[in-house]
Structure formats: structure tokens, C-alpha cells
Amino acid sequence: MVAAEVIAALKSRQAAFLIIRLLELTGYLYPPPAKLKNGDNYDYIIVGGGAAGSVIATRLAQQKYNVLLLEAGQDAPYESTYPSLMSYLKHTKSDWNYTSENDKHSYQCHPDKNAQITVGKMLGGSSALNHMVYSRGHPQNYEDWYWITNDTNWKWKNVLPYFIKSEAIHDSGILNSTQSECFFGTEGYIGVTRNENPFTDQFLQGFEQVGKHLINIIDGSELGYSRGLLTIYDQRRQDAGSQYLQHVTDSKYLAVAKGTLATRIKFDKNRTATGVEVITEENETIVINARQEIIVTAGAIKSPQLLMLSGLGPKNDIRKFGIPLIADLPVGNNFLDHIGVFIPHKTNKTLVKVETDPSKYPTGLFVGYAALNETRAQHLTFPDYEAMGLVFNNLDYLVQFCVSDNNFSDAPCNKLYDEANGNQVLVTLISSLYTESRGQVQLRSTNPRDPPKIFTGAFSDDRDLDDFVKYVNDYLIVENSAAFKALGASMVDLTKPKCDGFKKGSREYWRCYILCMMVSLQHYGGTCAMGSVVDSRLRVYGVNKLRVADASVMPTLVTGNINAAVVMIAERAAALIIEDAGAYNDVEHEQIKQDQIKNLP
CATH class of the missing domain: 3.30.410 (Cholesterol Oxidase; domain 2)
Structure with a gap:
């Protein structure tokens, strides 16, 4: 009964926070919403206002490029700013609320024997609802990426x-x-x-x-x-959305379209990305054009979905849905996540x-x-x-952490x-x-919703x-x-x-225990990996003027929480974009002293 009571109280508080959202208490941290018109033009269009998108949009706007940041959600709400309220964001409009397919093997102590896939749907993305653990990863992770x-x-x-x-x-x-x-x-x-x-x-x-x-x-x-x-x-909370975008809230170089879902990337006959088809907050379908590049930063689940809807992906899967094939790429493959095993004392x-x-x-x-x-x-x-x-x-x-955050059944x-x-x-x-x-991310249909x-x-x-x-x-x-x-x-x-059918402490017992008490740590990546979908400058193979720059480009996951690495990727992506545009970039000139570099791994 305790679990049911705790979840009822949680939902009641979430309803209260929903009313508080109407006050827009966090609006001062973000640029105002932009109104889009069919045929609008920008230098760069960034699809996805999560951690990576917020970083890149900020850096490009600071370099005085005209930038459009597209975000399907809204500003991160009031409860996202306070560390102890992080659980109140899950299963709300600020969460994409995905679930995995049942493989009849894993997540055996979860209600539907599948994983609850929590992904932020707001400016700041998952950095605004994660557990805030900071880890850069092991140096060897990046040596592996180099290889x-x-x-x-x-x-x-x-x-x-x-x-x-x-x-x-x-x-x-x-x-x-x-x-x-x-x-x-x-x-x-x-x-x-x-x-x-x-x-x-x-x-x-x-x-x-x-x-x-x-x-x-x-x-x-x-x-x-x-x-x-x-x-x-x-x-x-120091989410990337609020912490970066607050530095460009009044910039004339940045427009942020909220409640706007990207549905398809448009290409010309030379397979050059020219624009993005979107459904606006007013439910109008329009096309916005990019003079320079389109950068996809929608995360390890939405980024591959958008690419596949645009004709970039495994050819058999793309053609199955009647989508014209632009490039045959292993988009959606190599899905990665850190799995945790729940050990209570x-x-x-x-x-x-x-x-x-x-x-x-x-x-x-x-x-x-x-x-x-x-x-x-x-x-x-x-x-x-x-x-x-x-x-x-x-x-x-x-109990809230057990049932809501980790999606276990009430009984345990x-x-x-x-x-x-x-x-x-x-x-x-x-x-x-x-x-x-x-794992793998696949299209369910041609409906982007x-x-x-x-x-x-x-x-x-x-x-x-x-x-x-x-x-x-x-x-x-x-x-x-x-x-x-x-x-x-x-x-x-x-x-x-x-x-109970296994001797406690035996190999068979622990295998059963792990498949029962496993949880997703919500560290999703790998689905548009460097070396297979994008090159080392994060440009999508087989097309022009299109990049991906989020956790999906990680060929392997870094150790620990991946948020810091996502921000690093975005900072590096911004430097690459600015460099390719021919502009001076101070990051490329930041150097560690040579004697210190020699001591690095």
C-alpha cells in the first residue's frame, strides 16, 4: 500500500507544479519564443534544445551568426531548478516518456518487463531532469574514440x-x-x-x-x-539549457522556437541539406531554410528518428516505409546505455x-x-x-525512487x-x-509524433x-x-x-537477480556514431551541410554519467562549425602548457 500512497502523493504534487508552470517563473533564464514563418532563413538551424543544442546555439550566437534553435518542449519548469525536486519531472510533459520494446529477457521485476526511457523534453533536455552526477569519463574513453x-x-x-x-x-x-x-x-x-x-x-x-x-x-x-x-x-541545478542560454537571452542573433517539432530535413538534388520541415506550436507545417548548416542535437533517440524520417538510415528499413533513400547508413544501430543493478542494504x-x-x-x-x-x-x-x-x-x-524513478513494480x-x-x-x-x-532504435511509422x-x-x-x-x-x-x-x-x-529456485549466492541466482533488479541509468548514446554515421568532424556521411552533435555520436559510452561528455562534444562541435565557416575561434587557441601536456595520458 505504501507505494500506491507515495505515487498518489507524487501525482498530486506534479499537478500542483503544472499550475505553477503557468507563472513562467523560469522564463527569465531563456530567450523569448520566436514566431516562425514559412521560408524563413537562418545561417544555422539547430534541431533540439537539449544540453548539446543549448551549448552550440550559445556559442554560434556569441560569434554573431544568425541561429535558430528548435525545441519540441518548453522552458525547463520551476521544479527543474531545485535538486530535491528532480523526481517530479518524470512522466510529465517535460519527459518524452518512452518505453523500450519487451525482449522477454530483461527488466523482469518491472511492471511490463521493459525499460522506462526517460528523456528530457524541454530546453536543457536531460540535463534538466537527470540525477546531476558529474563525471568526465576516463581518459582511455577518448583514446578509444581516437582509434x-x-x-x-x-x-x-x-x-x-x-x-x-x-x-x-x-x-x-x-x-x-x-x-x-x-x-x-x-x-x-x-x-x-x-x-x-x-x-x-x-x-x-x-x-x-x-x-x-x-x-x-x-x-x-x-x-x-x-x-x-x-x-x-x-x-x-546547473543544467546546460539555463546555464548557457541565459548568456544570450537578449541576443539578436538567436531565435528559439519552442513547442516546435522537427519532422524532416530537406535536401536538394546534390544531397545538400537546405532546410527543416517543422510543425509549429500552432500546429502549422512549414519549412525553415539554412544558409550554412543544419546541426541535429535531438539526442540518442530523436536524432536517429529524424534522420531516418529524412531518408538517412538502413536502406531496407527506410524503403519499408516508402521514404526516399538519401543515404544508406547504420542510423539507429549501436544503441548504448549504462545498466545499473539495484542493491539495497x-x-x-x-x-x-x-x-x-x-x-x-x-x-x-x-x-x-x-x-x-x-x-x-x-x-x-x-x-x-x-x-x-x-x-x-x-x-x-x-519508495518514490524505487517505483517512479526506476519503474519497479509496487511489491519489491x-x-x-x-x-x-x-x-x-x-x-x-x-x-x-x-x-x-x-540495441537499436527503429522507426515505428512515418508519423514524427x-x-x-x-x-x-x-x-x-x-x-x-x-x-x-x-x-x-x-x-x-x-x-x-x-x-x-x-x-x-x-x-x-x-x-x-x-x-527462489536458485541457491542464494550462486552464479545462477545472481544472473536471475540482475535480470530482475536491473535499471536504466538513462545514459543513452551511440545511435549516430562517429566512424559509421558521422565522420570525426561530426558531418553525416553521404550528404552535405548536415551534422549530428549529441550523445548519439559517441561510438562507445564514457565511464559514469555522460552529461559532461555531451557538453564537451557540443563545445567541440561549435568550434568545428566556426572553424569550417572560416572564423577565428578562441577555443582552438586555448592550450595547456606544453610541459603539462607531456604529462597527460
Whole structure:
């Protein structure tokens, strides 16, 4: 009954926030809505006002190009600005509310045995409704991109300046480190702070007691555990939409069309992208023309859908829907996501009554990166898995996180509430950072309003499942620590009776557990990958004047949360676009001192 009551209360509050939206309390952060006319012309049209689109639009407008930013949603609402209200955005008009296709294999403890695909539908996109965890990824991720693209510009030392340009680190542990001067930014638009919740420290002691390192810099580049870094500053979420676009709210060079759905990219006989067909907020279908380029930044699901509707994609799929083929490309293939396994521990620590503060992150948060082969890993500092721990001091929010955020059925979430018995709960999400499984995004129809088919491909390669078994067992070693024993921390099995047929702790049991208690971490990418759909300058193969610049171009996912990497890609894309237009670009001239570059991986 608890889950039903919590969700009813959640929906009631969401209805209240819907009324508050009418006041447009966040409107000052964004440019006013533009009114479009058929045949309007702009230098650049950017399709999708999420994190990447907001960054690129801002940078091009600052260079005095005439830019149109198309966004299907509206301004990010009031509740997006406060960290503790992040759950209230899901399953609303600010969320595309996708679900994956049922593969009869994964997500076995979810109501319809499929994944809830949460994607932001507003300015700022998913950066305005994610869990705000900040991670750049491991340097080796970008070395891998270099090998895939054969372009040294994607090497770690060459993408690092774009991270530095975008971020404003506000953490003394990082800023006082010897690496601070050359590795971290303090003047970018995205503020970053460390989780302040003290309840994590007692658990971190446990990892240290079983031989894990406690570290200051937790961005995937070093093995160990720490309080997590968050895109929160001055008590507000630092989403890319508000943090970038507020710098060009009054710019005469930027127009932002809200509530406007891009339906097709138009090409001339030379396969040059010339314009975008859209459905306006007034439900009028018109075409807007681009003098220079069209940049698609609609994310790992909408970007491939738009390309396929425009005739770019696997030829058999395109022709099946009667769409004229422009270029035969593997658009929609290589769908990637980080999968987390939900590991809850109840404790004997009584809940501490704290005043509710919407500006505070709602839980304690630690993040850890671990490797099974410590000898190899200490040389490469290369993690196999991530552990993200959330310490809950509010059991109603715990149930909300279980049912609404992660889409589990009511029964396991009710059991978790009962087992907690009024005490603190630690929920850890174990995630493999490198998987063999791949999914696919396909057209459902030629109607651009229809959601595409999303096949997650989760655990379609059996090796991934066995890897997860190893990672979960490695993580659970922490139960032997004095700190965890002092807390009375014991794992709560929420799979009953699903996995009762297997000996608890066996390989078969854990395989069943993982397929039952898996969740999407909402790190979607790969569907317009560099090397297969776009080149290393993010230009779509086989056509002219069309780029894609969002998470879909990642050939492999970076370690940890992907939001920082998406902003980096967008900063780099803006530099490429400006460079190709023949304009001076200060980013290309930003250099790390040569003696520091030599020390980079």
C-alpha cells in the first residue's frame, strides 16, 4: 500500500507544479519564443534544445551568426531548478516518456518487463531532469574514440580544454590539488560542487577498510570512492539549457522556437541539406531554410528518428516505409546505455529528522570506480565497474525512487519500505562500464509524433551478464567491513519469489537477480556514431551541410554519467562549425602548457 500512497502523493504534487508552470517563473533564464514563418532563413538551424543544442546555439550566437534553435518542449519548469525536486519531472510533459520494446529477457521485476526511457523534453533536455552526477569519463574513453575515428582531436589531451571551458569547479579538495591548474576549469558556465550530505561518510569508511582507496577527484579517471560531484551550485541545478542560454537571452542573433517539432530535413538534388520541415506550436507545417548548416542535437533517440524520417538510415528499413533513400547508413544501430543493478542494504541507524530543503540533493551520494584485476588496474587506473551509492534518510522518497524513478513494480518497493523498519537505507547501483551488448532504435511509422521502437539489447550478449555477477560479488565484499557491520548493514533481497529456485549466492541466482533488479541509468548514446554515421568532424556521411552533435555520436559510452561528455562534444562541435565557416575561434587557441601536456595520458 505504501507505494500506491507515495505515487498518489507524487501525482498530486506534479499537478500542483503544472499550475505553477503557468507563472513562467523560469522564463527569465531563456530567450523569448520566436514566431516562425514559412521560408524563413537562418545561417544555422539547430534541431533540439537539449544540453548539446543549448551549448552550440550559445556559442554560434556569441560569434554573431544568425541561429535558430528548435525545441519540441518548453522552458525547463520551476521544479527543474531545485535538486530535491528532480523526481517530479518524470512522466510529465517535460519527459518524452518512452518505453523500450519487451525482449522477454530483461527488466523482469518491472511492471511490463521493459525499460522506462526517460528523456528530457524541454530546453536543457536531460540535463534538466537527470540525477546531476558529474563525471568526465576516463581518459582511455577518448583514446578509444581516437582509434575509432583516426582523428587525434578526440584524444584525451585534446578534448580536455573543452571540459575546462565548460565547467566551474567549486570544490576545495579539487582546487587545492596539484592537478587543479591544468586539469580543471573555474570560469565555465556549468557549476560543479561535491555532495554535502554527511551520511555517506560512514559507508565510505567501509570501502577503505576492505582495501579500496578514498580519493578526492571522482571523475572516472582514478580507482576509488568519494562523495559524488554534482552539477549543483548556489543551491540550483546547473543544467546546460539555463546555464548557457541565459548568456544570450537578449541576443539578436538567436531565435528559439519552442513547442516546435522537427519532422524532416530537406535536401536538394546534390544531397545538400537546405532546410527543416517543422510543425509549429500552432500546429502549422512549414519549412525553415539554412544558409550554412543544419546541426541535429535531438539526442540518442530523436536524432536517429529524424534522420531516418529524412531518408538517412538502413536502406531496407527506410524503403519499408516508402521514404526516399538519401543515404544508406547504420542510423539507429549501436544503441548504448549504462545498466545499473539495484542493491539495497537496510541498516540499524535510526532516521535522522532533517528539515526538508528543496535546494539540497535529496540523498547522500558516493561514487566509486573499481577494477577486478588490481595489478593491471593500478597501472592503467582503468575501472571495470561503477558503484553509485545513495543514502536515504526519507523512506517515502526511497519508495518514490524505487517505483517512479526506476519503474519497479509496487511489491519489491513495498517490501523495501517494510524491511527498512524506520532506519536508513543504502541503495547502490552497480554498473558495468564496458559491455558487448548493443540495441537499436527503429522507426515505428512515418508519423514524427509516434515514438520510435527502442530495443535496448540489454544483456543480449551473455558475457555481460557474467561480468555483472563478478562485479556484484566484488562490491559486496564491503559487507565484511567493520563500518558496515557496525551499521548492521544487510542486503534486502527484493526478487522473491522470482529467484527462489536458485541457491542464494550462486552464479545462477545472481544472473536471475540482475535480470530482475536491473535499471536504466538513462545514459543513452551511440545511435549516430562517429566512424559509421558521422565522420570525426561530426558531418553525416553521404550528404552535405548536415551534422549530428549529441550523445548519439559517441561510438562507445564514457565511464559514469555522460552529461559532461555531451557538453564537451557540443563545445567541440561549435568550434568545428566556426572553424569550417572560416572564423577565428578562441577555443582552438586555448592550450595547456606544453610541459603539462607531456604529462597527460
